[in-house]
Amino acid sequence: MNWVHAENLVQAQILAAKALTPEKNYIASGQVYFINDGEKFNLFEWLTPLFERLGCSKPWIRIPTSLVYASAMIMEYLHLMLKPFVELSPLLTRNEVQNISITHTFRIDKARSQLGYSPEKFAFADSVDHYIKTRPEAQNHHIFFKVLLSLIVSSSLIFFSLRFDGLSVLHFFKETQH
Structure with a gap:
């Protein structure tokens, strides 16, 4: 995954639009260009300023991606089941898990050579303070979701334990009568 600052993205779009004119010999006609900030990075290192500021x-332990992916799938299904009753966004989705666990780096050489794309350097840390000042206040629906999730899991475990206990008692009863 490669990030692109909004200003770099706009620059690329303007250059591509100009490259669709007769003056630029329609060089961008039918072409595909990868656009990013021109730097490789590790997502977690890139997000470190935000984590620190918050x-x-x-994290002190590593969790296998497959376990996180399975958890995200469960969260998505819970979201669908609870959607008619409670308006909550899933805390994590399978797409998000894939986006942070798979490294993709795209070359922008073609955009540089054909369009004259030259991305400016922006540091994520520069925008962290702005985010901290403008972010909406945390809502209490996360606490409600945790309580609701705990109730669902607890009641499911009780239901299954009673059902299996009931089946084994019923099975024992049938066997003793014959």
Whole structure:
């Protein structure tokens, strides 16, 4: 995954539009260009300034991607089941898990040579303070969701334990009568 700052994206779109004119010999006609900020990075290192500013520490354990993916799938299904009753967004989606666990780096050489694309350097850390000042206040629906999720899991476990206990008692009863 490669990030692109909005200003770099706009620059690329303007250059592509100009490259669709007779003056530029329609060089961009039918072409596909990858656009990013021109730097490779590790997502977690890139997000470190935000985590630090929010007071979050770095994770001290590694969780297998397959487990996180399975958890995201469960969250998506819970979201669909609860959607008629509660308006909550899933805390994590399978797409998000794939986006952060798979590294993709795209070359922008073609955009540089054909369009004259030259991305400016922007640091994510520069925008963290702006985000902190303008972010909406945290809502209490996360607490409600956790309580609701706990109730669902607990009641499901009780239901299944009673059902299996009931079946084994019923099976025992049938066997003793014959």
